[in-house]
Amino acid sequence: xxxxxxxxxxxxxxxxxxxxxxxxxxxxxxxxxxxxxxxxxxxxxxxxxxxxxxxxxxxxxxxxxxxxxxxxxxxxxxxxxxxxxxxxxxxxxxxxxxxxxxxxxxxxxxxxxxxxxxxxxxxxx
Amino acid sequence: xxxxxxxxxxxxxxxxxxxxxxxxxxxxxxxxxxxxxxxxxxxxxxxxxxxxxxxxxxxxxxxxxxxxxxxxxxxxxxxxxxxxxxxxxxxxxxxxxxxxxxxxxxxxxxxxxxxxxxxxxxxxx
Numbered sequence: 001x002x003x004x005x006x007x008x009x010x011x012x013x014x015x016x017x018x019x020x021x022x023x024x025x026x027x028x029x030x031x032x033x034x035x036x037x038x039x040x041x042x043x044x045x046x047x048x049x050x051x052x053x054x055x056x057x058x059x060x061x062x063x064x065x066x067x068x069x070x071x072x073x074x075x076x077x078x079x080x081x082x083x084x085x086x087x088x089x090x091x092x093x094x095x096x097x098x099x100x101x102x103x104x105x106x107x108x109x110x111x112x113x114x115x116x117x118x119x120x121x122x123x124x125x
Numbered sequence: 126x127x128x129x130x131x132x133x134x135x136x137x138x139x140x141x142x143x144x145x146x147x148x149x150x151x152x153x154x155x156x157x158x159x160x161x162x163x164x165x166x167x168x169x170x171x172x173x174x175x176x177x178x179x180x181x182x183x184x185x186x187x188x189x190x191x192x193x194x195x196x197x198x199x200x201x202x203x204x205x206x207x208x209x210x211x212x213x214x215x216x217x218x219x220x221x222x223x224x225x226x227x228x229x230x231x232x233x234x235x236x237x238x239x240x241x242x243x244x245x246x247x248x249x250x
Contacts, residue, residue, distance in 0.1 A: 018203075025229050026227030026231045027227045042243070045240075045241045049234075050151050052154060083129055098223075103232055106150070106228045107151050116169060118168040123188075123193060124164055125166065
């Protein structure tokens with residue numbers, strides 16, 4: 001059985017969700033584009049999941065628990081399940097962002113404490 | 126207590142890790158740039174974590190369990206913990222990619238089955 005799934009996506013599509021596309025079991029990941037002046041039309045929180053947002057391009061605004069912040073490319077933020085959030089594009093610019101949804105508290109080891117070195121080599125090493 | 130953490134990162138840095146920067150509890154997320162001709166110098170697998178890679182820019186190569194594939198911007202792939210993997214930039218182009226590490230099998234509900242609608246409104250709605 002193959003240990004990978006692969007797809008190619010269009011970063012400019014209004015929304016692409018990877019969970020079903022790649023058969024993810026530990027995350028939902030979505031690519032999102034909001035045109036200038038457009039907001040997600042509601043505020044939401046989560047029961048169990050933390051969300052990590054990464055602003056890839058453009059500018060926008062974040063509502064979080066009554067506070068309002070400006071967003072620009074390179075901004076990355078984590079919101080705990082309880083956080084009440086809403087994202088909007090700026091009035092004059094679209095915003096392109098990634099949203100990663102994972103179960104809060106689910107990660108144990110990672111990188112050096114979960115990685116296993118292999119003796120295998122690709123043709124280029 | 127605030128329900129969010131925020132940082133701004135440089136997408137062109139050779140590597141930026143978000144776990145400690147944002148206090149993530151369900152994922153490690155890294156931004157990576159490999160210059161043209163440069164490879165991660167080893168093959169690795171994981172004990173418990175699935176990895177999702179997203180090629181943001183450039184081109185490269187993926188070694189996975191003895192198979193070798195070409196990579197280009199927009200390619201997204203999931204590798205199960207057991208998969209033996211290695212990523213390289215192309216000979217003539219750098220590769221910029223995101224790697225998301227999560228515990229395999231940890232996600233239960235998501236989006237519609239984990240989201241909670243709020244009656245709150247940002248000033249722009």
